[in-house]
Amino acid sequence: MFHVQEHEQMQDLVTAALAAARERDRDVADVPLTAIAAAAGVSRSTLLRRLGGSRGALDEAVRRAGIDPGGRRPVRERAIEAAAQLAAERGLGAMTLDAVAERAACSLPSLHTVFDGRDGLLGAVYERYGPLPDLEALATDPPERLEDTVQALYRAVITAFDREPRVLPTIFADLFSRPDGPAARAMRAYLPRLYDSLARLLLPHVESGRIRPLPLPILVQLLLGPLVTHTLLRPVLEPVRGADLPPVNEACELFAEAYLRAVTWRE
CATH class of the missing domain: 1.10.357 (Tetracycline Repressor; domain 2)
Structure with missing residues (x-):
């Protein structure tokens, strides 16, 4: 029962971290812990206690959820650049989410989270270029x-x-x-x-x-x-x-x- 509760708390923190990342248009790794704590409705000290004092536990939980926590250039930036390169090199048909995820070194779920599908990604490419x-x-x-x-x-x-x-x-x-x-x-x-x-x-x-x-x-x-x-x-x-x-x-x-x-x- 104790482990189930811990798992549910971690899932709540992952949900809060993803929400805070979307709101700021950043990778999870670039979102301050204070912002994640606010999204989770807890204090920063409570958040750290649930994470065992280390942010790495949260990043690992985000990875298990199928999303790259980042720490490099934001997924949005890498994906827009990768999508534009694929489209320019091989045509719009080559700009699949799978191909973009591979070139941008990010996960497929993270693209869906950031862009809400291929049309959203293409719209971001058009706006940028x-x-x-x-x-x-x-x-x-x-x-x-x-x-x-x-x-x-x-x-x-x-x-x-x-x-x-x-x-x-x-x-x-x-x-x-x-x-x-x-x-x-x-x-x-x-x-x-x-x-x-x-x-x-x-x-x-x-x-x-x-x-x-x-x-x-x-x-x-x-x-x-x-x-x-x-x-x-x-x-x-x-x-x-x-x-x-x-x-x-x-x-x-x-x-x-x-x-x-x-x-x-x-x-």
Whole structure:
């Protein structure tokens, strides 16, 4: 009976440790004992007493539960990086949770705990390697001139496509081939944030009368469609004799000029 009680207490501590780790987005090994004690509803001294004075007992119990307690870079960081590498090297189909767990040196249950499945992991990869963080940062301190705003938007998109590992072309390839696939689901989850950033960058110029009052989705498609298409096709066209593609920076300037002609009032 005594051993059963001890086992149940340890299971409660493991549950508390995992909850505290999820709340802080860290490995269990990186969560302070005071935070684990608070999650378990006990004092730190009581927690240490139940652990026999050593944190190692808790880490071992977490391992027995099928979860890596960590102590290295957080599972989340390792898994996002591993998933992006697999997708860039071998395509989105190779980005299985088993393959990610093996490359990230973590357990499969820990991936389910941190990301809530493969779609959650893919969403985290898109957020890390896509243009969204740069666009949100730009929207918090936008340039005053519309021309500078459009140029900055294009630089953010090009930077995202060139970011290593180059996972964004793989995501778009899956998006175009499977409109209801995992890439589409991941992108839809972030569309509200993407549109919010673009609205904050473009709509003030609509209100000022510089941009014609077109629906925001049309403004966004006119903005991103040509550049994304050019970027995706560029590796195919570059070896073609007579393609004569301009350098990337020059192409951005040409697309920006074309966009401004399309959406602004002609003077």
